[in-house]
Amino acid sequence: MMELEALTKRFRHKDKAGRMAWKTAVDGLSLSVGRGEVFGLLGPNGAGKTTTIRMLTLLTEPTSGRILYDGQEAAAHARAVKRLIGVVPQHVNFDQDLTVWENLELHARLHHMGRAAREARIRQLLDYVELSEVQNDGVRRLSGGMKRRLLIVRALIHRPRVLFLDEPTVALDPQVRRRIWTLVRKMKAAGVTVFLTTHYIEEAEALCDRVAMLAGGRLVDLDTPAHFCEKMGLSTLEDVFLALTGKKVQS
Numbered sequence: 001m002m003e004l005e006a007l008t009k010r011f012r013h014k015d016k017a018g019r020m021a022w023k024t025a026v027d028g029l030s031l032s033v034g035r036g037e038v039f040g041l042l043g044p045n046g047a048g049k050t051t052t053i054r055m056l057t058l059l060t061e062p063t064s065g066r067i068l069y070d071g072q073e074a075a076a077h078a079r080a081v082k083r084l085i086g087v088v089p090q091h092v093n094f095d096q097d098l099t100v101w102e103n104l105e106l107h108a109r110l111h112h113m114g115r116a117a118r119e120a121r122i123r124q125l126l127d128y129v130e131l132s133e134v135q136n137d138g139v140r141r142l143s144g145g146m147k148r149r150l151l152i153v154r155a156l157i158h159r160p161r162v163l164f165l166d167e168p169t170v171a172l173d174p175q176v177r178r179r180i181w182t183l184v185r186k187m188k189a190a191g192v193t194v195f196l197t198t199h200y201i202e203e204a205e206a207l208c209d210r211v212a213m214l215a216g217g218r219l220v221d222l223d224t225p226a227h228f229c230e231k232m233g234l235s236t237l238e239d240v241f242l243a244l245t246g247k248k249v250q251s
């Protein structure tokens with residue numbers, strides 16, 4: 001479904017002395033994600049997770065390397081890729097002056113959905129995540145958990161086959177987190193491929209078929225959560241994470 005070949009991203013920045021320099025955020029990352037898989041990208045702060053998602057979702061261009069969707073190079077098929085993917089960003093980016101419904105409507109229009117299809121889909125999704133009650137409220141009024149569910153719903157409007165979730169449950173209470181886990185499992189059951197980043201290692205353990213550990217922009221190792229624990233003789237994925245990345249987990 002998705003292949004990353006030696007994906008690299010360098011940013012220009014000013015070093016300590018104020019001179020222009022290059023910083024490597026993602027360094028030769030190669031991996032592939034199968035259809036219908038829930039794939040997790042784990043790593044300490046600054047490991048390059050968000051930059052990887054931004055490249056995969058065509059929000060930033062790789063410095064070098066290739067991204068393939070179904071064997072086709074993403075850069076050459078940007079329109080098709082945008083139809084294929086749904087993106088849940090790390091930070092809430094709704095139009096703050098619009099209602100819940102209006103925000104979804106705007107997104108559906110961007111995907112050129114006709115009026116009847118738009119309305120039916122928005123109704124169905126709001127019902128699905130139990131947000132119908134607040135459909136006419138301004139998005140500012142929503143709680144953190146509601147906003148996160150709305151971000152996911154917005155990403156699902158055009159029925160993407162690949163869903164990207166950057167830290168989907170950050171700062172949410174345990175009940176809301178579980179609800180989002182259920183939503184991810186439903187997506188998987190519906191055949192959607194899910195690519196997520198998280199700082200909650202137990203979340204990756206609960207949801208992901210496979211996880212890639214990233215540190216300093218490089219792939220440290222990639223495996224199923226169970227196999228990681230087994231081969232390293234550790235009882236939890238969090239222990240594996242700490243052993244491989246040498247960093248404390250932050251949330």
Ligand SMILES: Nc1ncnc2c1ncn2[C@@H]1O[C@H](COP(=O)(O)OP(=O)(O)OP(=O)(O)O)[C@@H](O)[C@H]1O
Nearest residue numbers: 011012013025043044045046047048049050051052
């Ligand atoms: N636009 C940019 N310009 C310069 N440096 C950047 C830019 N975006 C990211 N970086 C740097 O690239 C590195 C990787 O950042 P990235 O946000 O991808 O990490 P992350 O793993 O998502 O971190 P976190 O877990 O804290 O969200 C960091 O050193 C960051 O400072």
